[in-house]
Amino acid sequence: MAYATRAYRAPVPDFPMVNVQANPAAPPGREGIILPVEDGRWIVTLSGTRGGEPTGDPEAFTDFALGLGDPVIGELIRDAEPLTGVVTNRSTAHRRRCFEKLRHWPDGFTVIGDAVAGCNPVYGHGITVARRAHSPCAPTRPGRASSGRAVPAAWDLAIGQDIRSDASVTGCGRAGPGR
Structure with missing residues (x-):
């Protein structure tokens, strides 16, 4: 696209x-x-x-x-x-990174927005996902893990159609084209 x-x-x-x-x-x-x-x-x-x-x-x-x-x-x-x-x-690839699965979280490391999940803009919910994926400062392991829980519903909506095509969809263990 x-x-x-x-x-x-x-x-x-x-x-x-x-x-x-x-x-x-x-x-x-x-x-x-x-x-x-x-x-x-x-x-x-x-x-x-x-x-x-x-x-x-x-x-x-x-x-x-x-x-x-x-x-x-x-x-x-x-x-x-x-x-x-x-x-x-032309940046329309879907990318999801599951930082909540890290075994050792680096001190001072915070992940927000498109670093967690980025979707093809045609679906129009990128800012919503970025805001929900933001976990400011994330001082504890549960706080860091919550950033990954905000993404799945929007992610599934975005890739549901594109995964049928040869669109680039990457992240968190789902099978499909571009992986």
């Missing part, structure tokens, strides 16, 4: 979110979303699976959006004012 994101001046005030999902029956998967944010701006993110990835080329951004299963996002941004360049991201 690859993502390309760009901010625009919203040409239509108070416009709702727009989401065009990929058609799983017609690979490669391509999708897009317009998220209205503060100050009359839109954050537009396009994504695609292998063979259908968006690029960082600003000239290709609108064309990619017009080529989605429904061209509505491309039509909305075609005449909108871009406020940023295109930023791409």
